[in-house]
Amino acid sequence: MLKEVYGNECLFRTQVFEWFKWFKEGRETTEDDPRPGQPSMSKTDENIEKSGKSIREDRCLSIRELPEITGIDKECVRQILHESFNMRKVCANMVPELLTPDEGRWLQIKQKS
Template sequence: MNKKVFRVLIKYCLLKGKNTVEAKNLLDAEFPDTAPGKSTTKDWYVKFRRGEINAEHGERSGRPKEIITDENVKIVKIDKMILNNRKLKLNEIADILEISTERVHHIIHEYLGMRKLCAKWAPRELTV
């Protein structure tokens, strides 16, 4: 069962006058493996009482995953930036492109197939 169904059931319990403990017991009896936890049930009860949320999913903030385009990945931006300067860090690339470091990490590892941006290099001492 998905979250929307549980939200509807919890809202139904609230409208029927049940408290959070009764609602949690009802959900556990009917859906023992997938019922939301006690704190989740309480949080949804509080939000329903305030009128903050409905049973539908709300809009989420954050950047969309559509930021990964061919232009950003290979042609112009990240690929050339890395090849020009292997000492760049994920944070620097993210700041330049104004995307999250998580997306930069995903692009570098999944799309470009790179395991590391740069390796620390130190000359070895010769042992005789």
């Protein structure tokens, strides 16, 4: 009957039975249960500020050196710099994205030599 009414948007039969069991046992919400494992806590305001402070002090820090200094995962540091500070990768260093194409090429040439 549910498939006739909802078509492709219908839950599978096993899921309907599972939900029925949960609500019969007293569950009152459809929210997911907490899952085991370590929650992602690296992108906090404190860690964003710590990463920003480190990169402002030494603009020549590489994306590999910054996690050692801040104690944050490398991928999380990369996301913080990209999303919060609008920085992008040029060679191994992060630079502001507001560079003109000529300035970006100059940095790449300078770092190669």
